Amino acid sequence: MAKFVLKNCRVEVNGIDFSDHVSSATVHLEKDDVDTTSFSGSGREVVAGLKKEKITISFQQDFAAASVDATLWPLYNNETEFTVKVRPTSSAISTTNPEYSATCVLLSYEPLAGKVGDLSDTSVDFNCQRAGIARATS
Numbered sequence: 001m002a003k004f005v006l007k008n009c010r011v012e013v014n015g016i017d018f019s020d021h022v023s024s025a026t027v028h029l030e031k032d033d034v035d036t037t038s039f040s041g042s043g044r045e046v047v048a049g050l051k052k053e054k055i056t057i058s059f060q061q062d063f064a065a066a067s068v069d070a071t072l073w074p075l076y077n078n079e080t081e082f083t084v085k086v087r088p089t090s091s092a093i094s095t096t097n098p099e100y101s102a103t104c105v106l107l108s109y110e111p112l113a114g115k116v117g118d119l120s121d122t123s124v125d126f127n128c129q130r131a132g133i134a135r136a137t138s
Helices: 068-077
Strands: 010-013 022-028 031-035 046-051 054-060 082-087 099-105 121-128 134-136
Touching: 010 068, 054 068, 054 082, 054 099, 068 121
Parallel strands: none
Antiparallel strands: 010 082, 022 054, 031 046, 054 121, 082 099, 099 121, 099 134
16 A cells, blocks of 8 residues: 655645645544434434534745735635635646645634744634535546
């Protein structure tokens, strides 16, 4: 079985490629568990409920025009929906390089954090709306 090391992820937020400013990316898939336990069983029973998915990106902060803060601040401040896309590599979308994408909202944003001498970075949770995360292979 082949192993995979992340070295060249493609990360796009609101149409802008931030791959050169990202140090980590996580695609989090989750559904609520809805309790359907009844008197007829001897243990809990659940069914899948609504999706509550998110994409978490760690950005190396940049305050230049058209960079990290210039993109994220308006998305947070204006409360607008936008698309986030993540692929394991920058190569074309395929069965071995799927693209995960979602319509998201930015509900919290820490534009500045760190100690003296640290790289200024910010971890951002992009909360996925309605349909959740889609997986494309072509």
